[in-house]
Amino acid sequence: xxxxxxxxxxxxxxxxxxxxxxxxxxxxxxxxxxxxxxxxxxxxxxxxxxxxxxxxxxxxxxxxxxxxxxxxxxxxxxxxxxxxxxxxxxxxxxxxxxxxxxxxxxxxxxxxxxxxxxxxxxxxxxxxxxxxxxxxxxxxxxxxxxxxxxx
Amino acid sequence: xxxxxxxxxxxxxxxxxxxxxxxxxxxxxxxxxxxxxxxxxxxxxxxxxxxxxxxxxxxxxxxxxxxxxxxxxxxxxxxxxxxxxxxxxxxxxxxxxxxxxxxxxxxxxxxxxxxxxxxxxxxxxxxxxxxxxxxxxxxxxxxxxxxxxxx
Numbered sequence: 001x002x003x004x005x006x007x008x009x010x011x012x013x014x015x016x017x018x019x020x021x022x023x024x025x026x027x028x029x030x031x032x033x034x035x036x037x038x039x040x041x042x043x044x045x046x047x048x049x050x051x052x053x054x055x056x057x058x059x060x061x062x063x064x065x066x067x068x069x070x071x072x073x074x075x076x077x078x079x080x081x082x083x084x085x086x087x088x089x090x091x092x093x094x095x096x097x098x099x100x101x102x103x104x105x106x107x108x109x110x111x112x113x114x115x116x117x118x119x120x121x122x123x124x125x126x127x128x129x130x131x132x133x134x135x136x137x138x139x140x141x142x143x144x145x146x147x148x149x150x151x
Numbered sequence: 152x153x154x155x156x157x158x159x160x161x162x163x164x165x166x167x168x169x170x171x172x173x174x175x176x177x178x179x180x181x182x183x184x185x186x187x188x189x190x191x192x193x194x195x196x197x198x199x200x201x202x203x204x205x206x207x208x209x210x211x212x213x214x215x216x217x218x219x220x221x222x223x224x225x226x227x228x229x230x231x232x233x234x235x236x237x238x239x240x241x242x243x244x245x246x247x248x249x250x251x252x253x254x255x256x257x258x259x260x261x262x263x264x265x266x267x268x269x270x271x272x273x274x275x276x277x278x279x280x281x282x283x284x285x286x287x288x289x290x291x292x293x294x295x296x297x298x299x300x301x302x
Contacts, residue, residue, distance in 0.1 A: 020208075020272060021260075022190045022255055023187060024262040024266035027266075028266075030182065032182065036177065039171070057168040094298070095293075096265050098289060098298060099261055104173055107173050108172040110253070111172035112172055115172065116167070116170070119170075120170060121172055145243045145248075
């Protein structure tokens with residue numbers, strides 16, 4: 001584990017750089033931490049602040065608190081009292097948050113192909129075949145960039 | 152267009168926070184700018200530095216130069232002399248860069264459903280149906296977070 005400088009927080013809600021859908025997504029989760037919090041909630045069964053604080057990436061407490069606040073404000077997560085622990089709260093994904101699954105899966109698939117994923121995360125589940133429209137688009141990108149057609 | 156503070160650059164190559172595939176992807180493109188550069192190359196037909204500098208999000212020249220350097224170092228883009236303009240270079244995606252298409256598509260699909268996408272980007276193409284494995288995973292997330300099953 002090496003120390004990593006905290007990233008600047010995402011721009012405040014309502015500060016839009018453009019109307020482009022890619023940009024509009026990155027305005028919310030285009031930092032190094034936000035999607036890791038969503039990942040913890042989605043795949044690791046984590047629900048408590050301290051559990052997320054204990055993740056391998058060693059998020060700092062102030063960044064975690066800030067990003068949770070952003071995610072709450074954007075309606076991507078909710079916060080409720082934990083019936084089992086009176087002084088704890090439980091964080092959960094909303095439907096809008098659950099809808100980030102394809103984003104996380106796409107990043108994961110890309111990393112399995114191109115990054116040094118730990119053995120603990122292998123063997124990767126076979127990546128789903130690209131939907132026809134995506135495959136077509138990928139072919140167009142390949143053509144435009146003069147990549148070898150592998151189909 | 153409002154001013155947005157530049158984000159901190161991604162961690163240097165080789166600085167891994169964990170072996171998790173989501174984290175390993177975000178180590179490279181988990182900032183507010185890198186995927187916008189990939190987007191410009193992938194969807195806007197932009198090939199020159201100045202074209203990317205002119206995008207709606209108003210990336211600053213030093214951030215653009217820094218992110219292009221990172222993308223080159225990671226083998227996500229290449230740089231070649233422009234045969235049409237002796238003093239210009241052309242940036243292109245590699246196969247590794249083209250493989251980011253599903254990440255951009257997933258972000259775009261999410262934004263079309265949940266963000267104020269500009270009319271210029273609508274009507275969105277119908278999002279492809281989730282592959283069966285993703286649909287199954289999404290159902291599990293919904294169950295775990297007690298979301299209404301919409302299937």
